[in-house]
């Protein structure tokens with residue numbers, strides 16, 4: 234089985250330039266690699282803007298990816314709360330997060346791509362996550378790791394938490410398929426490794442803040458739970474590095490730098506080949522493409538969006 238893992242597209246039409254053509258290029262390469270399944274582990278958009286989700290949906294349609302047997306998504310913190318898009322936003326962002334209707338945003342995420350959940354063998358329609366799919370002889374579980382906003386516990390709306398209700402539902406999925414011998418894979422947005430704070434770095438303070446505001450809470454409990462049910466592999470993003478690592482015997486694939494790219498400017502795909510004996514995770518570098526220059530205007534440029542939508546429609 235071959236999985237193609239991408240994460241953190243952070244698509245937004247807010248800026249003068251955006252990464253639309255990079256995303257298109259990464260997805261085309263993902264298709265060319267002829268995987269059994271393509272996965273994006275959250276932060277599809279940077280600002281949770283409905284227009285941006287619709288543009289991505291159009292792109293997925295054009296690439297014939299609107300098929301739950303081919304393609305899976307999990308939600309990221311930016312898909313619910315967005316992010317600070319300008320210097321002034323840093324001060325207004327917490328207030329904005331406080332007004333977000335969390336459950337409605339998760340529901341909207343599902344509503345942009347309902348076909349990608351249609352083949353789930355388990356789907357709680359009220360909560361959307363966890364969902365479970367059977368692809369070949371693998372049970373693939375999609376989790377929502379986004380912690381609700383809290384002034385004190387989650388002030389930047391970027392921390393992660395998977396609460397007891399979601400774990401209970403996941404437990405029920407594992408129990409239902411306990412006699413089936415499926416191999417188990419988890420898809421989730423948040424990372425399980427530690428962010429290294431580099432000594433003598435000018436970014437040291439920022440790294441420390443990042444460490445405190447991006448973390449997944451109760452990781453030990455989750456790792457124990459995954460181990461108990463034989464989860465072999467976890468796919469995630471959030472932390473913008475692409476790599477692989479191992480914790481408590483479980484393999485992790487982080488595709489967080491898919492669109493951020495390497496130092497040489499190339500983009501990344503994580504290609505995961507799984508046989509009975511081994512799991513191989515390879516980072517595939519893709520040559521970057523030029524960013525899209527917007528016409529004009531500081532805020533959303535309807536002209537640009539219309540052009541992108543028209544281009545997608547014409548090429549279908």
Ligand SMILES: [Fe+2]
Nearest residue numbers: 276309310471
């Ligand atoms: Fe994120």
